[in-house]
Amino acid sequence: xxxxxxxxxxxxxxxxxxxxxxxxxxxxxxxxxxxxxxxxxxxxxxxxxxxxxxxxxxxxxxxxxxxxxxxxxxxxxxxxxxxxxxxxxxxxxxxxxxxxxxxxxxxxxxxxxxxxxxxxxxxxxxxxxxxxxxxxxxxxxxxxxxxxxxxxxxxxxxxxxxxxxxxxxxxxxxxxxxxxxxxxxxxxxxxxxxxxxxxxxxxxxxxxxxxxxxxxxxxxxxxxxxxxxxxxxxxxxxxxxxxxxxxxxxxxxxxxxxxxxxxxxxxxxxxxxxxxxxxxxxxxxxxxxxxxxxxxxxxxxxxxxxxxxxxxxxxxxxxxxxxxxxxxxxxxxxxxxxxxxxxxxxxxxxxxxxxxxxxxxxxxxxxxxxxxxxxxxxxxxxxxxxxxxxxxxxxxxxxxxxxxxxxxxxxxxxxxxxxxxxxxx
Amino acid sequence: xxxxxxxxxxxxxxxxxxxxxxxxxxxxxxxxxxxxxxxxxxxxxxxxxxxxxxxxxxxxxxxxxxxxxxxxxxxxxxxxxxxxxxxxxxxxxxxxxxxxxxxxxxxxxxxxxxxxxxxxxxxxxxxxxxxxxxxxxxxxxxxxxxxxxxxxxxxxxxxxxxxxxxxxxxxxxxxxxxxxxxxxxxxxxxxxxxxxxxxxxxxxxxxxxxxxxxxxxxxxxxxxxxxxxxxxxxxxxxxxxxxxxxxxxxxxxxxxxxxxxxxxxxxxxxxxx
Amino acid sequence: xxxxxxxxxxxxxxxxxxxxxxxxxxxxxxxxxxxxxxxxxxxxxxxxxxxxxxxxxxxxxxxxxxxxxxxxxxxxxxxxxxxxxxxxxxxxxxxxxxxxxxxxxxxxxxxxxxxxxxxxxxxxxxxxxxxxxxxxxxxxxxxxxxxxxxxxxxxxxxxxxxxxxxxxxxxxxxxxxxxxxxxxxxxxxxxxxxxxxxxxxxxxxxxxxxxxxxxxxxxxxxxxxxxxxxxxxxxxxxxxxxxxxxxxxxxxxxxxxxxxxxxxxxxxxxxxxxxxxxxxxxxxxxxxxx
Numbered sequence: 001x002x003x004x005x006x007x008x009x010x011x012x013x014x015x016x017x018x019x020x021x022x023x024x025x026x027x028x029x030x031x032x033x034x035x036x037x038x039x040x041x042x043x044x045x046x047x048x049x050x051x052x053x054x055x056x057x058x059x060x061x062x063x064x065x066x067x068x069x070x071x072x073x074x075x076x077x078x079x080x081x082x083x084x085x086x087x088x089x090x091x092x093x094x095x096x097x098x099x100x101x102x103x104x105x106x107x108x109x110x111x112x113x114x115x116x117x118x119x120x121x122x123x124x125x126x127x128x129x130x131x132x133x134x135x136x137x138x139x140x141x142x143x144x145x146x147x148x149x150x151x152x153x154x155x156x157x158x159x160x161x162x163x164x165x166x167x168x169x170x171x172x173x174x175x176x177x178x179x180x181x182x183x184x185x186x187x188x189x190x191x192x193x194x195x196x197x198x199x200x201x202x203x204x205x206x207x208x209x210x211x212x213x214x215x216x217x218x219x220x221x222x223x224x225x226x227x228x229x230x231x232x233x234x235x236x237x238x239x240x241x242x243x244x245x246x247x248x249x250x251x252x253x254x255x256x257x258x259x260x261x262x263x264x265x266x267x268x269x270x271x272x273x274x275x276x277x278x279x280x281x282x283x284x285x286x287x288x289x290x291x292x293x294x295x296x297x298x299x300x301x302x303x304x305x306x307x308x309x310x311x312x313x314x315x316x317x318x319x320x321x322x323x324x325x326x327x328x329x330x331x332x333x334x335x336x337x338x339x340x341x342x343x344x345x346x347x348x349x350x351x352x353x354x355x356x357x358x359x360x361x362x363x364x365x366x367x368x369x370x371x372x373x374x375x376x377x378x379x380x381x382x383x384x385x386x387x388x389x390x391x392x393x394x395x396x397x398x399x400x401x402x403x404x405x406x407x408x409x410x411x412x413x414x415x416x417x418x419x420x421x422x423x424x425x
Numbered sequence: 426x427x428x429x430x431x432x433x434x435x436x437x438x439x440x441x442x443x444x445x446x447x448x449x450x451x452x453x454x455x456x457x458x459x460x461x462x463x464x465x466x467x468x469x470x471x472x473x474x475x476x477x478x479x480x481x482x483x484x485x486x487x488x489x490x491x492x493x494x495x496x497x498x499x500x501x502x503x504x505x506x507x508x509x510x511x512x513x514x515x516x517x518x519x520x521x522x523x524x525x526x527x528x529x530x531x532x533x534x535x536x537x538x539x540x541x542x543x544x545x546x547x548x549x550x551x552x553x554x555x556x557x558x559x560x561x562x563x564x565x566x567x568x569x570x571x572x573x574x575x576x577x578x579x580x581x582x583x584x585x586x587x588x589x590x591x592x593x594x595x596x597x598x599x600x601x602x603x604x605x606x607x608x609x610x611x612x613x614x615x616x617x618x619x620x621x622x623x624x625x626x627x628x629x630x631x632x633x634x635x636x637x638x639x640x641x642x643x644x645x646x647x648x649x650x651x652x653x654x655x656x657x658x659x660x661x662x663x664x665x666x667x668x669x670x671x672x673x674x675x676x677x678x679x680x681x682x683x684x685x686x687x688x689x690x691x692x693x694x695x696x697x698x
Numbered sequence: 699x700x701x702x703x704x705x706x707x708x709x710x711x712x713x714x715x716x717x718x719x720x721x722x723x724x725x726x727x728x729x730x731x732x733x734x735x736x737x738x739x740x741x742x743x744x745x746x747x748x749x750x751x752x753x754x755x756x757x758x759x760x761x762x763x764x765x766x767x768x769x770x771x772x773x774x775x776x777x778x779x780x781x782x783x784x785x786x787x788x789x790x791x792x793x794x795x796x797x798x799x800x801x802x803x804x805x806x807x808x809x810x811x812x813x814x815x816x817x818x819x820x821x822x823x824x825x826x827x828x829x830x831x832x833x834x835x836x837x838x839x840x841x842x843x844x845x846x847x848x849x850x851x852x853x854x855x856x857x858x859x860x861x862x863x864x865x866x867x868x869x870x871x872x873x874x875x876x877x878x879x880x881x882x883x884x885x886x887x888x889x890x891x892x893x894x895x896x897x898x899x900x901x902x903x904x905x906x907x908x909x910x911x912x913x914x915x916x917x918x919x920x921x922x923x924x925x926x927x928x929x930x931x932x933x934x935x936x937x938x939x940x941x942x943x944x945x946x947x948x949x950x951x952x953x954x955x956x957x958x959x960x961x962x963x964x965x966x967x968x969x970x971x972x973x974x975x976x977x978x979x980x981x982x983x984x985x986x987x988x
Contacts, residue, residue: 042656064641065487067653070928071637074950078547078638081955084554099953103737250840253927254815255822280459389952392931399934403841406935421753422952433784440781441798444860448801451809511709518706530707535909537718539969541917543946544962547955548724549717568717571710574910578865581906585872602703616868624861627803651808662812669806676804680797 033315034060035322036087040072043091043143043305044338048331052322059318069093079310080106086310088319089326092140094304095388097130101139102385108309110138113320121329125380126344130306133218140306141327144341146271147371148205148300149292150179151278154363156266160189166365169293176206176236179296183245186266194247197256197265199237199402200395201302205269207233208381209297215391215419216384222423224390225416234394238408241401248402257281260290269295271302272342272371279361292365299378304344342371349375386423393418448673455667478667485654489643490668493650498675500566500646501629507570508625509618515571516579517610521587522602531580538573546638553639564639565646569629575621582617583610623683627676647672729959734952746960756961758936759944760968762843766922766940767915767972769851775907778859782866783892796867799860810853811924818849818925840926846938853921858914862907869903870896901981908980909973916969917942941965 037045042065049061064087066072073096079085092100100106115138119127122142130140150173154164162185163169173179183195196202207214210229217223224230240246247265249256259265260281270278270292278290307327309319325331332343333351343349349372357368397415400406406414457472482490518524519531549568558564587610595609611618633648640646642653651668654661729746732739750756785796802810817824818839826836839845873896881891897904919942926932930947932939939947942965949958 064643065653066637066642067487067655071652074546075638077950077953077955078550081547082551082554085550085559106737248820250927250929254812255819396931396934403838403934405841433787433789437781437784437789437795437799440860441795443856444799444801447809447813448805450813451805454809515707515710518703522703522706524703527703530711534710535973536970537714537722538913539916539966539973540718540722541942541945541962541965541969543919543942544725544949544959545718545721548721551724552717552720568713571713573710573714576707576710577906581902582868582872584902585869602706606706616871620864620868624803631806651806665808669808673804673806680800680804 032058032060033318034062035089035315035319036062036064037089037091037322037326038072038076038087039063039065039091040069040093041067042339042341043326044335044341045326047338048326048334052325059322061322079312083312086312088309088313088315089323090308090310091143092306092308094129094306097140097306097308098383098387099385101130101132104132104137104139106311107139108311108313108316108320109136110141110309110320110323111136113309113317113324115141115320115324118324118328121327121345121347123344123346123375123378125378126304128380129383130308140308141323142344143305143307143327143332144272144335145304145344145375146273146302147342147375148269148271148295148302149365149367149370149374150267150295151270151274151290151292151362152267153263153289154291155289156191156193156263157186160186160191160266162186162189164291166291166293166363169291173296176296180236180240180243180245183240184243187244191266193263194249194265195245196240196267196269197247197249197259198251199241199246199398200251201269202240203233203237203394203398204302204391205295205300206236206297208301208378209299212380213382214384215387216382218382220384222386222390222419224394224419234412237398238401241398242408246402250399261286263289269300269302272340272367275359275362275367276340287361288363290361291363292359292367292370294370295374299376300374301378342375344375346376389422390419393422451666451670451673454662455670457663459661459663474663475667478663479671481664482654482667482671485664487642488650488653488668489645490647490650490654490671493645493647494672494675496562496565496645497630497647497672500562501626501675503566504569504629505622505626508572508575509622511571512575512579512621513583513611513614513618514606515576516581517583517587517606517614519576519580520583521589521592521610534573534576538577543634546635549635550638559639560641560644562640562644565632565636572625575625578621579614579617582620583614586613586617619683623679626679630672630676725959725962728956729963731956733956733959734954742956746957747964749957750960750964755936755939756941756944756964759932759939759941762847762922762932762936762938763916763918763940763942763968765843765847766850766854766918766938767912769847770854770918771908771911771915773851774855774859775862775904775911777855778862778907779866779897781859781863782870783896785863785867786870796864799863801860802857803861807920807924810857811927814849814853814925815927840933840937843937846922846925846933850918850922850925850938853925854918857921858911862911865907866900866903869900873899905977905980908976912973912976913969916965916972919943919946941968 037049039045045063049063053059053061066075072091073093076086076090076092076096079087079090118141123145126142126145130142131138150169152169157164157169162182163172172182186195207230210233211227213223213227214230215222215224215227247259249259249264255264258281260278261283268274268278275292279287282290307323309316309323313319326335327345329343329345329347329351332341332345332348333353335341336343336348336354336357343354348354349368355368355372356366358364359367394415397406397411397418400414401408401411453468453471455478456475457468458474482488515534519527519534553559553564556564591609591613592605595605600608631648632646633652636646636649637652640649642649645653651665651672654665654668730741730743732742732745781799785792785799789795816822818826820826820836820838820840823839825839829835829837837845839849877895877899878891881895886894918940922932922938922940923930923943925938930939930943930951932943941961945958945961945965948954948961
């Protein structure tokens with residue numbers, strides 16, 4: 001009978017699925033500890049993990065990776081809320097870490113696990129980001145940083161009568177005023193393409209150079225409207241938009257992707273990881289047309305990540321050891337070699353493997369030196385837990401100005417009032 | 426009966442082309458190399474890279490694509506069979522049987538559909554933690570074995586397709602309600618069941634948010650697996666689309682199978698008074 | 699001997715109690731608490747709800763949701779009805795057409811995102827290209843409410859028209875053929891038969907699709923998200939952010955779980971109200987029975 005068969009199929013299938021069950025626990029019999037490392041994107045830990053297992057016979061390491069950060073973040077939220085699932089070592093992107101610093105006891109205090117000795121292994125500003133303001137809890141150890149250069153199209157620069165050698169290009173813009181002036185020159189030369197893709201990243205870079213705090217002071221009071229640095233960054237960006245330098249292209253959109261090959265924009269602030277994107281998108285026929293110069297101003301970094309040990313881990317001691325291993329200078333150098341993740345450790349940055357790295361696609365640009373320089377010159381900046389919300393609001397306001405929906409002053413007022421509303425709740 | 430005139434054909438043809446074009450384009454991209462994505466106008470002719478792209482697809486370790494296909498097959502079949510069966514039962518009951526509280530219960534069923542899906546994720550995750558079902562396939566099957574939408578659809582279909590006279594006649598013959606269901610109602614419900622089966626299979630197959638939440642990359646369903654083909658920054662579209670194309674094939678097969686059922690349902694028994 | 703009707707409906711309610719009711723109650727419970735990433739700060743009564751009522755972004759999302767709903771339901775159901783009627787005729791290659799209009803459901807969201815992204819691209823999009831032939835300036839589709847609503851609605855309509863056509867088709871096929879034969883003998887043409895016989899007799903299916911579309915419309919999430927290339931805030935000024943997107947943004951991006959739960963319950967209430975209202979409207983239209 002058709003129904004009977006259907007019922008049997010359902011039950012059988014369900015049983016089959018259930019039968020393959022069995023909880024994935026960390027301990028097998030016989031004392032092996034299995035540590036679960038949760039990551040997003042590509043941290044480049046495969047070889048390191050094999051190495052660690054070889055030198056630590058009682059430890060097995062399981063990596064669980066989610067390709068996109070946007071898919072990883074909701075999972076992280078649910079693991080923390082539900083109190084289960086976060087594994088033993090968890091990757092935290094800078095924007096999220098900053099939020100989580102509001103409740104540091106969700107994570108093991110790494111200072112209790114002997115991490116205090118490792119302070120010298122990290123750039124000062126990176127170390128401070130994961131440290132509570134009273135200095136008593138360390139939530140995470142830094143992995144990579146989005147050290148910036150300024151990528152530019154040599155052929156478009158040549159057409160506009162600008163120098164193409166990266167040292168000379170770097171001299172064009174020691175400050176952002178220089179960048180603006182160069183942009184105006186470029187536009188005046190009538191090449192018909194924009195100077196940069198979109199205003200958001202430019203603003204972000206300028207902002208991070210404006211002193212030791214941005215939207216919040218160290219008491220986590222909102223100072224977005226009173227901090228002159230924020231207004232400076234805003235005004236400079238508006239000047240560039242007004243000069244018509246922005247291509248107004250949304251990042252990661254198909255038009256943006258195509259823009260690298262088509263040459264829709266002449267420059268783009270590029271973190272280390274973006275070099276791979278540019279190379280893949282622009283294609284082999286454009287090899288050598290893209291190059292990397294220094295970024296205007298002193299020091300530029302956007303984003304980066306950390307490794308933390310969740311308090312729910314059943315093996316905090318072993319997990320902390322693993323985290324320390326993965327983030328030590330040798331580990332960071334290996335990750336750079338594997339996946340081009342720029343280290344946050346000064347020793348790794350100075351390691352010849354990193355400092356003498358060149359990128360053949362970009363005219364053999366000495367990327368190790370360029371990014372290292374910009375990473376080291378960055379001064380520590382305090383961000384505050386709601387940094388992302390306020391930053392997104394300002395980013396949206398800039399886009400609205402680019403789209404011509406708001407005048408700059410209206411957009412500023414809106415961004416401020418949105419920020420106040422978001423923070424005051 | 427007159428044959429359809431040219432206006433009818435034209436309208437249907439335009440609808441067909443508009444409906445099918447993205448699917449066709451999916452196929453074209455899957456057979457090409459990556460430079461065609463940003464192109465305007467988009468390429469319309471398939472290339473020869475399909476085999477190469479498929480090879481890369483199954484070789485991509487982080488995606489576990491083959492396992493994703495198998496897991497989705499198991500899940501979709503189990504859920505579809507269960508939903509069609511239980512929804513037919515309940516739909517028939519709500520449509521044709523009289524019992525106390527029928528309308529109130531029906532409204533409750535309807536209300537359960539109005540709960541936004543995304544909100545259920547964290548509490549459902551907690552239930553799964555209690556059951557120990559994290560990263561287990563049953564976690565994407567068991568919560569979906571019944572469907573409010575299915576009940577509602579079958580009820581609406583049963584109301585029209587199962588004539589009261591037939592039920593009366595069967596009862597007079599001494600049929601139990603269940604026997605009635607099996608012998609009289611089920612055949613009449615077949616076209617509706619075919620529609621429900623089609624949509625249930627498809628929605629289970631296309632489910633992304635919940636499998637992402639409860640499974641890990643080593644035990645994925647097919648949509649989760651596809652999302653793992655992307656890297657954080659760069660999307661290899663030909664790879665993704667090859668995967669999507671292959672992931673679409675089972676849907677097309679189900680499509681065609683159930684599609685026939687709808688047609689044969691008409692042949693079998695247009696309702697006669 | 700007579701199986702209890704309650705046994706027939708029990709499986710649904712048993713499973714729902716386990717996997718549906720608990721999340722519902724839990725969400726309600728969370729919505730009454732102040733719960734963000736710093737953890738559960740305790741019971742705050744209806745504070746989240748009163749914050750919601752004075753939150754301009756929430757009302758903006760409501761406006762977008764309702765506007766999108768109207769633009770994506772009315773044309774869609776109308777065309778679905780027309781197509782179902784056409785598909786019911788004895789035309790050649792019937793199976794091809796019937797399956798063909800269902801192709802959108804089978805098409806992956808990734809492909810849809812790219813195709814529609816390119817259609818509505820500001821600089822190189824097909825739609826702007828065609829408009830350019832009529833001297834209509836390039837439209838930045840994401841920049842305004844009106845244009846973004848039209849674009850998103852077109853995505854929704856594209857995806858679901860075939861689906862609804864199929865539901866209408868299944869219902870049309872249950873109509874006794876002799877009714878049409880009698881009308882034919884009375885001299886009624888095809889369109890008159892459609893209006894006088896088909897539409898009233900598939901009223902349950904009409905109500906069904908209206909209610910389903912309403913529920914789907916109130917919970918609209920995927921299409922506007924894809925249109926904005928994954929931007930959960932739905933445009934620089936939240937031009938096309940729906941309430942479901944706003945809920946997701948608050949819960950999973952800003953980690954304000956308590957507030958997000960309150961939004962979820964508001965969506966639920968909104969859906970119930972809209973569902974009932976639209977069902978009543980559909981019931982009154984074409985009020986005739988045989």
